[in-house]
Amino acid sequence: MTVDGAPRVLLVMAEASGGIAGHVVDLAHRLTACAVPVAVATTPSSAARLRFDGEVFPVLRSGRSMPSSVRALRRLVGDLDVVHAHGHQAGVQAVLATAGLRSAPPVVITWHNALLAGGAAGVAGAAAERLQVARARLVTGASADLVQRARELGAKNATLTPVAADLTPWSGDPAAAKAELAAAHRLPADRPWVLTVSRIAPQKDLPTLLDASAKVEGAAFVVVGDGDPELTEQLRARIEAEHLPVHLVGASAQVPQFIAASRLLALPSRWEARSLVVQEALAGGLPCVVTDTGGLPELVGDAGLLVPVGDADALAAGIRRLLDDPDLVTHLSEAGRRRAAQLPDGDQVADDWVQRYRAVCG
Template sequence: MAERGVHRPRATDGGHRVLMIVGPAAGGIGAHAASLVQGLTDEGWQVVVATAPVTAARFDLGPHVEVSWPGRRPVAVWRALRRLRALAAGADVVHAQGHQAGLVALLVTAGLGRRAPSVVISWHNAILGAGILRRARTLLERVQVRRADLVTGASQDLVDRATSLGARRAELAEVAAPAAGRAALDRAAARALLADELGIDPDGDWLLTVSRIAPQKNLDVLVDAARIAQGRRGGASERGVVWLVVGDGRDDLLASLRASVAADATPVRFVGARSDVPTWMAAADLFVLPSAWEARALVVQEALAAGLPIVASAVGGLPELVANAGVLVPVGDPHELAEAVVGLLADPERRAVLAAAGRRRWAALPDAADVLEEWTARYRSMM
């Protein structure tokens, strides 16, 4: 593994051209794409990006964007696809980040004949749902994996699914571990600052969740678990317990969650999106993530780096990622989630063991330089 955070540019790939198609993204997908684009550019690759304006702005992709993500108006869609097709015809590789981007990549490369580039589709998440919608999505997945030259998954279950649907080549492609965010304040100072802002007990037990407000994040399960844990508080700690949720997303879902919390004074606070996440992690006692599905969530990697014991769903790529640095619970079970949290709050020695294991786990994860090396090798293998 390369020294973490060290990248040595080289100018040996100036003739190689990559068209990166990135669907609308708010989290790990956008951060991963931005890191990969920057690394490729530093090494001399010619990279063109197609993405939505909001994604380009959020992840500083603007200098590389030559076409916007197809909009909703038919004329805009037609123009974007026509431009993308021209770019694809001049590329060595078209790399689609996500399911939607994969469909766009197949559309714009169809029928190019000898001008056709190699097509890579990276799956970063599972498609959830049931019934007709689920069957339709499975059909679209099957089309993707059978036409792509390579399908990668951010977790092994995604790779296994691509293989089962007929992928010619499917591989695990880990997302780079983020650099350890250094909080500007130590634990005591971070707690004092946030406690004053939020009006909460600086000496209490703080449980942190960093997440989009979205159905798949199972934040209703978190609220239920907080309610259950509150009833068992005396067995866990004499101190106050507060569950802090950092992140934004769907306003209607947030309103519903806040109404549920207010109905019986459940100790959950939704504090919105924050740019100072390292400060929140420095102040917290546990990191909690009850999602219905995750791959190798960047926020969990950040929690590992911060030495936060983790309580998370046993789903997707989380068991492999968390390893011995936390407690895994069944998806959608607030009782098990509450039990895990209460148990850890009552056992500071175990929390210390998990914190140390988390830091070791983070140190062993691939960094941006490692991931870039893997991707350039994949690209070259298809040229």
């Protein structure tokens, strides 16, 4: 502890560029503002993208390089009060790095994703979960199903730890935003936009979105985000071959403007915890059609439409309902703003973490 009793914290994160990375950076900034000494350990490529002025250690590796990563982490933790790992890879490396140390700091692990793989990968994932539960002082989850999974594996104090988004809606003119974005990304300005903000990754199930787009007339599907290059090319090839009304615009810092310019948000993910873009859409009054999985039902509440995972017909039907029913859009827009007002903001999330750090150090 520092002289004023603040815990010294190391945030550990494996390779990440989406919501986990955004949460870790936001938490680091807010902990710093609370006078909590904090550093971040991550992979070299993630370190290069992080917008954090504090100490960042680009030491994490995976696969065959994991032993060197664990050794590097082990050298960092000696003078710390808490090691807070985000995600399964970071959690495994954190508990291995502190194992056997005479004065090891407590390890706190936050699970942000479910392990969905089957076969040998599923067996290895389950073993990794058990290792984390056995060695960590505290395991938390970004959604209730992750908390339940930790409890099933024996975590006694597993708890829900929400991830906060920036809930300040964009205050400009939606029509002007749509015109600007349409010109910048060659999007049709005369059609309503069905927005998806997502990493290009298998878990996000964008092929089902493409299937749904073929069943919806008169709308443009706008996908904001980047990721797996091979999957991106596969999606582009299919869009071109089938003449689908889907536009992959890549990563963008103008997500709030896209939210303001769109008619609805569609999220076809196979699994999500506490989606940041859904929180942003709720705050912006943008109706949502999301899959009934993970933390999405609890997050959305009565402010959106739920559809089964992998069901393109149901996803398309939900999208058509919102395109064709302005009264439903108004109802869900108002409900979304009410739901967003109930969600914790970043300062509350950081304050809660400071209290948890003090508790595990006590």
